Each structure stands twice: as C-alpha cells, then as structure tokens.
Amino acid sequence: MGPIMSEKPVIDIALKTPKGDWRDPRVDFRKGTFSYASLPKDLSALGLPNPRKWQPTDLDWQLPPDWKRILLDGMKERLEKYRSFRLFMDVCVRCGACADKCHFYLGSGDPKNMPFARAELVRSIYRRYFTLSGKLFGSLAGGRELTEDVVKEWFYYFYQCTECRRCSVYCPFGIDTAEITMIVRELLSLIGVSTHWIMEPAAKSFQVGNHLGIPPHAFKDSLEFAADELRDITGLDIEIPINRKGAEILFVMPSADYFATPHYYTLLGYMMLFHEIGLDFTVSAYASEGGNFGSFHSNDLMKSLNAKIYDEARRLGVKWILGGECGHMWRVLHQYMDTMNGPADFLEMPVSPITGTRFENAASTRMVHICEFTADLIHHDKLKLDPSRNDPYVVTYHDSCNPSRGMGLLEEPRYVLKNACNNFHEMPASTIREYTFCCGSGAGLGNDENMEMRLRGGFPRANAVRHVREEHGVNLLTCICAIDKATLPTLMDYWVPGVQVAGVHEMLGNALVMTGEKERTVNLRGEPLAKGAADA
C-alpha cells in the first residue's frame, strides 16, 4: 500500500458553486429549467395585458413603460384585499421549520427554493415599499429595490413553486407559500409575464371548453372509441351520454382522461362503474374540462373557468355534479369555488342514488369526488370486486397535493385501492397523506422545456417510490390527478424504471365484476389478466 499520486491535479476543478448575496436578483435562465413565455394570441384571446412575442432568455422583456407602478399598485390592492397576503408578508419569524420541506429545495439545493426564502423575494419588496422602516432604511431593514432583475427573479422562482402547500403544513404560523406564489403570478400577469404552457390551455378552455381545444365532435368520437373498447373488454354495450338534459348527475373529468394515456384507462374504469350501478348521468362537451389552468394564473381566470362547470350544470338541469380524478379542479372547488361562484344552491344536496348517502360535505359546492362516491358504494357492499385481477400489480399510492393537502381526501382512494387490489404498500409516513411530496410538475410546470427542473422537484417523491420498490417490489404508482398521470411516468422512467402509473379507477375497473360481462381475459390496458383471475 502506498500513494502513487502526482502532486498536481490533472485538471483544476471548481467544486464550489459561486455563492453571492441572496439579495442579488440575477438568475441564469439555463435551458431545461424554465417555461417558455406566453404567446400574444392567447393573452389577446383572454383580454390580458401586454401581448407580445418574448422569451425569458431575452435581455429586454418588453415590459410596459410603467411596469413598476403597475406592480406596486397591484401589490397595494392585494395587500388591502387579502388579509392573508398581508399576514404572510408580516409574520414569518424565519424559524426555518419550512426550510427543508420543499421538494425543489431538496432536489436542487438552491437556497432560494427554501419556502421562506422564496417568500422573501417578494417580502423584501413589501418591506421596501410598504413598511415605514423599509421606506426609511431600505436594505438595512431587509428591503430591496424593485428592478427588472427582480421581475425576472420572480418569474424564475415563482414558476418553480408547484403551489403544493407542503411547506405550510410545517409552518407554526400556517404561512402558505402557495398563496404567495399565486399572488405573485397574478402580479406578473398584470405586466404580461406568464407562461405558454398555462396560457394556451387556459385560452382554449375559455374558447372551446378544454385544454387542447378539442371540439364537440372529436370529444364524442373519443368517448365512442372508449365505448367500443369497453365492448371488446367486457362484452357489454356501455353508453356514455353527452349533453343529455335532465340527467340526474353531470360528470366532469379532466380532458386528459379522453386524450392521453394512462389517463384513458381511468376513464374506462369510471364508465364501467356507472354502467354497472345504472347511474343516471351525462358528460358535457362544453364542460369537457375539469382542469382549471386559470388557477395557475389569476383569481379572475380561475373564476371564469370554474363558472362554466356550473353554467353547464344549470343548462342541463342536473341535480348535482360528480367530479373525476383531477387535481387542481378539486383545489379550486374545495378552497375557492364557494366565494367565487357559490353557493351552488340552484343544485340539490348530492345524494347517492344507490346508497342514499347524503354528501353533506358538498353542501355548498354540490360536487362530489368520484373517490368519495365509489368508497361509499364499496362500503355499502354495492359492488362485486375481484381484486385478484390486479394481482400482477404491487401498488402504492401517491397523494396528489391538491386532493390530499388541498381538500383532505386521504382515506377514500386508499379504501378503493385496498378493495380493488391485493398487493398494496404505503410509502414512508413522512412522504404521504398531508406530508405528501409533490410530483414536481404541478401548477403549470409540467412542460417539456422545463424537464430538468421537474426532475429535480420530483426527486424526493421518486426517492420514496424507489424505497417501496426496493422493499416490496412495487411496480405501480397510483394517483388521482391528471397532471400526475401525465408527468409521473416520466419521473418514474428517469428515477425508478419499472414502475408504471395508473388511476385509482383503472384499478377499480379491472376488479369490477359486471353483471352479464363476458369472461374477462385482459385488463383495461389490454394486457392478459393474472392467470388465477382469468381462470376463476
């Protein structure tokens, strides 16, 4: 043993990331870590200010000449309007409890991704312009000047927050950085700073009814294709009614359920369930989108996209609304709908026509989550399930941030899964339920130009999936959010190869024993059923 080492290193390597003053707002728009700018056509379609062609990498963002006044007036208005915003600006004691709770911080190591530091980017402007000490002492009182570089920094870091609220669970004061992010995005939008991946789907939802702008005839074609597939799988004629006036229930789902995979298999599961219980329902070609990209942009846009669901419920004359496996649709419903467009007292209190259960929790919104509805059916023994059909799957469940932390839907999806699958394993307690780690792609970040940032943000979630894969051989990650279903497969392919992604109602559909069905030989993906189940 002994060293045979040359004295001089072969190459001189800078190991340290250059560290500067956190107050320095300059950011490096490195490819793969930011979203492209919104296009003028979409801002014009939505009547939003400063439509123009630009990109974050441009030196000149072509802000309006009075951009600073617009931002400060906008801040003033929101500080007066939202007591929470003022409180969040004032009460942080920098205790650090939130510091290591953000998935972007844990996956990137960038200190400005610590939630209190993210909030500090706007809090420092608040101090400088809205507090006496800041006005008098500026940076000595923790204030910063509002410059174009600050605008760019806001864009970078507030579009690097998925509004997941994990940090707020740990904050002793309940400071909700997600709400701070929402307000800063709204402020940026006042000067025309927003992202294409949010504004294009929002504009299409506004104009046509769903994110991709799928017109009614194509919507109908997609659902007819699903009915054909279901005939092949089950041997049953399953009708999917569209725009049927006088139906008891309007069913609203995210549009990805009828154009993307693996979402589509969840759609098949819903429709099998509705057929089996004889539900009197309709879907709508107008309210053909549960997702609300307006919620990633501004209160006003969120409100108008949410309103169309209720307009359609009124037009069709339904009694109540059932909602599918969507993430932010439920956040909007649960947290904001009542004050924006509610109460929906033209609808009736939702009552399950099968079990008679009154969903009192939906007394104001009159909208019930599909997992609540299905769990209630199972609880009342109204469904015949053969969980062995899902035996090839070793399943875990990702609590999508919006239904879990945003609305407290923790038990129902698990209840459905445990009845529909024999092999279920939870991820570690600190990574699920209200402590769930975000997919890293929510709140409008899920585009491919932002892939590297998404992979950083999704790493803590993937790390927990990897743990159950190694411990229990998990090969299926289930969830109840359309963005999760779009982006978790990418996350799994990169971090935990061999784990697929599925919706809870895909598992339910596989296990559902339907009256008059033919011998089931394949699951909803067309793969052979577990041997034992197919033979049974």
Next chain:
Amino acid sequence: MSAPDTVLERWLAAAAEVYGGIFAEHTIGERDPFRNPIGHTLRVSLTVLVREFFGAMQPAAIDAAFADIMALRSIQALAVEQAVGFVFGLRGIARATPAMMPADAEARIDKLALSAFQQYLACRERLAELKLNEQLRAFGVARMRAAHNRGSVA
C-alpha cells in the same frame, strides 16, 4: 475509523461541497433519507464506490452507483466539471491519507472518473427520450384510435 470509512466521509464532503453553504451541511449531516434524498443517494452510492475502490473494482457495481449519482448531478445547475469533478477529489483524499491507499490508487481513480463521465452522458441522453415518450402519451388515445383504424393492435 477504518480507511474506507474515512475515505467515505471525506469523499461525501467533497461531493456535497458543490452545493455550498447550508445545503452542503444538510447533505452531509441529515441522515433521514426522505428529508435528505440527495445526501442519502450520495451516501449509499459512495459506500459502494469506496468498497470497490478498496476492493475488486467491479465495473457493473461502479456503473450502477455512478448512474444514481449522475442521474442527480446531470440535471442540477452544475457544469459538467462540477457534476463529475468530485471523483478527482479522491486524489486529494489519497494524498492526505497515503498509508491507507491501494498502491494503484491513481489508476483506480481514472477508472472511476471514466465511469462517472459515461453515466453523466447517458443521463443527458435519456432526457430527449423522456420528452418524446411524454409527448406520445399526451396523444395516446389518438394513437390508439389510429392503430385501431389500421386494424392493428394498439
């Protein structure tokens, strides 16, 4: 502390140094794998690499350990020399603890560095494939319908 343990701790510190400040401390010090997934990944993978450095230098084990480390560092805000450079940190560690080192330490470090670069490049190449597959899934139903209309199985 045994030679491998000493090398592991020093090498982990070298790998974490790139993050700077409190995150470097967090990476080294926090042992909960879910509060510190980067530190956990580094520690698990570096444990394998240190074992191989003092042992058989099995290519499969080395590549797998670097695959996990480079999956992280190739998508973080690090230049390639920052992502991979910590491997050469072993040289400094070796110089500081000469009695502990294998006689052919330099050759072993070169082999490790080569694997690290290869895994870094492999991770970068995977990004394009991920994007393409995501796009294909985004229009998965249209593709299934087209396949169906062609009479083939989707």
